[in-house]
Amino acid sequence: MISSRTLVEKIWNNHRILSNEGMDLLFIDRHFVHEGSHHAFHKISASGREVRHPRLTFGVADHYAPTGVGKPDEAMSVMISRLRENTAQHRIDSFDLSDARHGIVHVTMPEQGLSLPGTTIVCGDSHTATHGAFGAFAFGIGASEVAHVLATQTIWQRKPKSMRISVEGTLGYGVTAKDIALCWIGKLGTDGAQGHAVEYAGAAIRGLSMEGRMTLCNMSIEGGARFGIIAPDETTFAYIKDRPFAPKAGAWEQACADWRALSSDKDAHFDREALVDASEIAPTVTWGTSPEQALPITAVVPAAHEVTPAKREVVRDALEYMGLKAGHKLEGTAVDQVFIGSCTNGRIEDLREAAHVLRGRKAKIPGHVSPGSAKVKAQAEAEGLDQIFKAAGLDWVASGCSMCVGMNGDLVEKGQRCASSTNRNFKGRQGRGARTHLMSPAMVAAASVTGMLTDVRRLLERHQ
């Protein structure tokens, strides 16, 4: 009798070459590299090794890509030229800054049809679970593992425990995939899914676009999960069809047939289950220095005495860093600047949602909009979204990781409060002493209009 299996188990079994000491050696279908992969290229070059399958490897410059905001220095352009040299030397197709395929790795690779259901995808970046939105087993790896994949096209892994987060019901107006992510991480904690591969399921997930699914899977690591996955369906297939690297003709038919078998069996066992009611999710913002410190915009800043003793010091410390007072309403907190972009929320749908809020309005505070890829940028400009952002007073800049991580010099100054559509509110993430509030792109747009943390639903009502 064949026992019931989860989606992850099915993909895992299809890629297992052999087992040793409780670890499995998995074949890797896609490997994405970026400027940060320089340690790994150095490691294989130093030992005289070759890239085993350069045509299953794709590169893009994103972390250090200049956007026209900050001041790039010499070290940053060296990082980009080093990627150029490494990928050229090993005959890897890499999307350079001038390439129409350029963008953030987790935005552009799906756009190119490189992220496919039932495949294994790795990248030296913790937000690689983004590609799990396609029903791929995708995960972030470190530099030593990048070197291993470059040299062997395989990776050693212990099978993770399984967890299903079911989001049933319908999302309210103005509530997005970002809010689902911040909601579950806020409830379960930043290590809530540690050691687990998370499968997102339920009616609200089925109702998400591919952009929304990518946002949700992208944030898995902020809840501790290295893997996030959603079973592929017609929405997935429609997104992939006819993209440059997607299977064509007979291969497309075969692929769709294989992909239709990719879902967890009805009675598959999950080590953990969590249930979220979509109708109870509000637009959500973070108030502290960890993604788990997230609350509905209607809430008040928590006090240290309200949490478990173990977390009291953490709350006190976060409030001090963020310059917030317990008991004050989150809504109305003055913000200094905004940022819309990143691998979490830099896709066309994200820009449409933000532009919808900003249409005919002015931003009271400065901010930047960085599309997730050159393709997103071109699409947004074709739709006139760039004009809406510019008319509102926001800067429309080039694509890259930009102010999410500040590696290209796009930094938030010390003590400045930034409403940001990114993924991490860690201390110093956007610059030393910078105060980051994570939220959806529509919520960021709302904050720019009022100069304060704002419930976007108020602004949407006027538009309806």
Add this chain to the structure above:
Amino acid sequence: MAGWSTDKGMAVCLPQANIDTDQLIPARFMSVPRAQGYGRFLLHDMRREDTGDLKADFPLNAQEGISVLVAGRNFGSGSSREAAVYALVDSGIRAVIAPSFGDIFASNAVNNGLLPAQIDEATYVALSQSLERGPQTITIDLGARSLQLGSVEARFSVDDSWALKLMNGWDDIDLTRHHRTAIAAFKNIRHQTTAWAWPNGAD
């Protein structure tokens, strides 16, 4: 990479949960080649003033020669940057002892000879209390999965395959190369049965 089985060194406690990789090494230092050493970047913004001077009251700054960190749960959460491990290793750290670790951090650690030793909360409380007054000598026995610090004797856990790798100083690429025939055979079968998984034109 040299393997190791026992370590006797000095331990300090960073009594905080969720010390993420952005704290372990801020992103702005990551363009530096490894050969230049990453030790000076370890916990840079936590342990240094804006001027770059070491903060006198930060536990890790108490003395030179610290080789073991005891920290709160979810150590190394966040980004996949292996530079966080380089910063620890280049500072002379051999082991981090905590109730839990970020998944990617833990595997990066093992790939660089750094032990992520997982302990229960009670052991964490005992160790952090013992270290309240400053650094102390600690002994770690990797084979026995045990540690001893003052009067605290405790067990820690680490994946068996990881312990083996740490003790032998194995490099995964060398090990995997022994399986190259099996890998090539697997690839050929996958290419025949699942041709769609290859990007247009790739072999």
